[in-house]
Amino acid sequence: MKGCEAIGEAAIRAGCRNFFGYPITPQTEVPEYLAKRFPEVGGSFVQAESEVAAINMLYGGAGVGKRVLTTSSSPGISLMAEGLSYVAACHLPVVLVNIVRAGPGLGGILPAQSDYLQATKGHGHGDYKLVVLAPSSVQEAVDLIYEAFDLADHYLTPVMVMGDGMIGQMMEPVEFPPERDLGDLPTKPWAATGAVGRKPNIINSLYLKEEECHANNVKLKEKYDRIEKKEKRSESYACRGDDLDVLVVAYGTMARICKTAADELKNKDTDKIGIFRPISLWPYPYEALAKQAQKAKKILVVEMSMGQMVDDVKLAVLGTRPIEFYGLTGGLVPSPDDVADRLRGMLN
Amino acid sequence: MRKIFAYPQSLTPSPMHYCPGCTHGTIHRMVAESLDELGLRERAVGIAPVGCSVLAYDYFNCDMFEASHGRAPAVATGAKRCRPDLIVFTYQGDGDLASIGTAEIIHAANRGEKVTVIFVNNAIYGMTGGQMAPTTMPGQITTTCPFGRDPGHEGYPIRMVELLSTLKTPAYLARVAVHTPLHTIQAKQAIREAFRLQAQDVCFTMVEILSTCPTNWGLTNTESNKWLEENMVPFYPLGVLKRPGTDDE
Numbered sequence: 043m044k045g046c047e048a049i050g051e052a053a054i055r056a057g058c059r060n061f062f063g064y065p066i067t068p069q070t071e072v073p074e075y076l077a078k079r080f081p082e083v084g085g086s087f088v089q090a091e092s093e094v095a096a097i098n099m100l101y102g103g104a105g106v107g108k109r110v111l112t113t114s115s116s117p118g119i120s121l122m123a124e125g126l127s128y129v130a131a132c133h134l135p136v137v138l139v140n141i142v143r144a145g146p147g148l149g150g151i152l153p154a155q156s157d158y159l160q161a162t163k164g165h166g167h168g169d170y171k172l173v174v175l176a177p178s179s180v181q182e183a184v185d186l187i188y189e190a191f192d193l194a195d196h197y198l199t200p201v202m203v204m205g206d207g208m209i210g211q212m213m214e215p216v217e218f219p220p221e222r223d224l225g226d227l228p229t230k231p232w233a234a235t236g237a238v239g240r241k242p243n244i245i246n247s248l249y250l251k252e253e254e255c256h257a258n259n260v261k262l263k264e265k266y267d268r269i270e271k272k273e274k275r276s277e278s279y280a281c282r283g284d285d286l287d288v289l290v291v292a293y294g295t296m297a298r299i300c301k302t303a304a305d306e307l308k309n310k311d312t313d314k315i316g317i318f319r320p321i322s323l324w325p326y327p328y329e330a331l332a333k334q335a336q337k338a339k340k341i342l343v344v345e346m347s348m349g350q351m352v353d354d355v356k357l358a359v360l361g362t363r364p365i366e367f368y369g370l371t372g373g374l375v376p377s378p379d380d381v382a383d384r385l386r387g388m389l390n
Numbered sequence: 391m392r393k394i395f396a397y398p399q400s401l402t403p404s405p406m407h408y409c410p411g412c413t414h415g416t417i418h419r420m421v422a423e424s425l426d427e428l429g430l431r432e433r434a435v436g437i438a439p440v441g442c443s444v445l446a447y448d449y450f451n452c453d454m455f456e457a458s459h460g461r462a463p464a465v466a467t468g469a470k471r472c473r474p475d476l477i478v479f480t481y482q483g484d485g486d487l488a489s490i491g492t493a494e495i496i497h498a499a500n501r502g503e504k505v506t507v508i509f510v511n512n513a514i515y516g517m518t519g520g521q522m523a524p525t526t527m528p529g530q531i532t533t534t535c536p537f538g539r540d541p542g543h544e545g546y547p548i549r550m551v552e553l554l555s556t557l558k559t560p561a562y563l564a565r566v567a568v569h570t571p572l573h574t575i576q577a578k579q580a581i582r583e584a585f586r587l588q589a590q591d592v593c594f595t596m597v598e599i600l601s602t603c604p605t606n607w608g609l610t611n612t613e614s615n616k617w618l619e620e621n622m623v624p625f626y627p628l629g630v631l632k633r634p635g636t637d638d639e
Contacts, residue, residue, distance in 0.1 A: 059471045086471045098457065102468025105455055106435065106476065111466070128458050229519070234453035236476055237433045244447045246456040308522035320398040349432070 045180045046071035046210045048221050049113065050079065051296055052187035057222035058109040059085035062099035064092055064118060065149045068207040069141035072113040093118040099123030099166055104134040107233030109191050111363045113139035116157050117148065128167030131247035131258065135194035137187070139203045141210035144373045152373025153207030158350035161204050161325040167258050168218060171203040171266045173273065174323040176294045193273065197265055198218045204323065206346060210294045249286060269325055276327035281316035288308040288314045288388050289338035291331065291355050292345065293323060296376070300344055303381035307371040312389060331358040340388055344381055345369040385390055396424035402451045406407040411604035411611035413568045414442060415509065418449050421481070421508060423550030424582040425452065428589055433477045437462040441483035460491025463498035466505040477578055477588055479506040484525040485515040488548050490620045494595055502559040502593035506584045509550065509596055511624060522609040524548045527621050547625060551598045555631040560594040562587050563632040567572070567600035567623060569615040592634055
């Protein structure tokens with residue numbers, strides 16, 4: 043199944059029946075799939091007039107207690123920055139997907155990983171964080187979408203699944219998780235569902251008293267601390283033994299390419315190339331990375347960007363290992379040979 | 391003894407922050423009375439975006455959203471599509487609806503979202519202290535058109551109800567005013583009609599309410615009512631521009 047379509051189907055399996063989104067390459071197959079599929083499962087598909095409107099529709103839908111999804115690609119995600127800040131401030135659970143294309147500006151429609159900083163460090167205004175999960179296969183995209191809805195509901199926070207254009211466009215076999223019974227989804231007593239026999243529920247991020255605004259920030263921070271403690275995910279590949287020539291740090295599809303490069307080197311050059319793949323980009327798995335980094339002489343960060351993740355790797359390693367970077371962007375995808383060549387250079 | 395007048399159940403007892411002479415309080419009350427009379431309070435979800443009425447969640451005794459500037463029709467779309475059984479309304483000012491939120495209002499209207507829009511037009515930005523709005527009258531002085539709005543430089547005011555009435559989809563579009571008791575009674579009838587239609591699952595309904603802003607207009611309450619009558623009403627004609635069944639070709 044094509045990545046974008048699998049993402050749409052995974053959302054349905056997770057109990058999502060409301061999608062709001064705007065067409066943008068290379069993720070348009072998600073809305074196209076859901077526009078066709080939702081009528082079969084009693085879902086509601088709305089093509090928004092813009093990404094600005096789409097994220098606000100999510101705000102409304104999440105506020106009345108439903109599992110809601112939007113998908114977009116880089117420039118569209120930029121337009122959602124304001125709305126997402128409100129969603130986070132109001133502690134609303136929403137799931138969004140960014141199928142990243144090359145930037146900045148209109149950039150190009152080919153795969154890239156150049157929204158790392160936007161997703162993990164910046165985006166909208168104010169002190170808020172976005173849980174960011176980065177799949178490296180269509181199967182993992184399906185699993186993470188399914189999980190993203192639970193994470194969002196559990197922590198009452200927006201969750202982003204971020205894949206590069208390849209995740210959206212490639213076809214792979216997938217196994218879908220079981221369909222969630224809509225009756226078993228978490229109850230949301232805080233939602234604006236009509237004040238029947240209770241005081242009105244208010245979805246709000248305005249705090250004119252500074253102490254109250256500070257208190258909401260503290261509440262958010264405490265939530266983010268809990269997420270940092272519990273939700274870090276990563277995968278280590280070929281990190282056997284105690285001495286690695288090079289530890290490669292890469293995420294998403296790039297990590298897959300790096301695995302192939304490591305396998306290539308294993309036969310002719312060295313079997314001491316390990317791969318560390320962060321799956322949660324926020325919270326970033328600093329400790330797990332630090333542990334693997336201790337085994338390595340050098341570290342190579344590989345990205346389809348100009349090196350947006352390098353700072354996080356530096357924070358994990360804290361100056362104890364030399365860190366090099368290799369990356370192409372603009373839609374250029376480093377091949378396994380490109381990465382292997384770069385690694386060979388580091389061995390000598 | 392029979393009780394013939396009471397405080398609306400759909401309003402909280404909270405004192406309002408609005409300036410003396412401001413008509414938001416009157417309009418809040420008319421919305422609340424309409425919800426009460428139609429028995430809709432427990433199904434109602436209101437959305438008040440940035441503007442003088444952003445604190446409306448303190449005043450309406452029903453579930454409420456605060457929303458970002460201009461985006462209330464999108465938030466309403468999300469709420470209503472997810473829960474079609476709710477009665478969803480937005481409460482927006484003219485800076486919000488006619489400037490930053492034009493895309494959202496046009497497309498919510500054109501999709502035929504089954505929501506009610508209460509659009510308060512006082513020809514100025516109130517909350518930020520009296521700047522020019524898209525609805526500011528030619529010659530009207532504001533802090534950002536200190537020599538009076540010049541149509542050669544800033545264009546003419548936008549007539550939102552007329553603009554939306556060019557669309558085939560919306561069901562009910564009306565413009566009313568609240569500067570005299572008679573007009574206020576008519577305004578209440580229009581607001582109630584909009585909610586009644588929504589409760590009957592009729593699509594998009596909007597009532598524009600010509601309203602005063604004595605503080606930022608720099609006029610007394612009485613002068614404000616007169617200014618509205620003499621300046622706004624001729625440019626913004628009152629009446630129902632569209633009702634169900636009038637555009638069924």
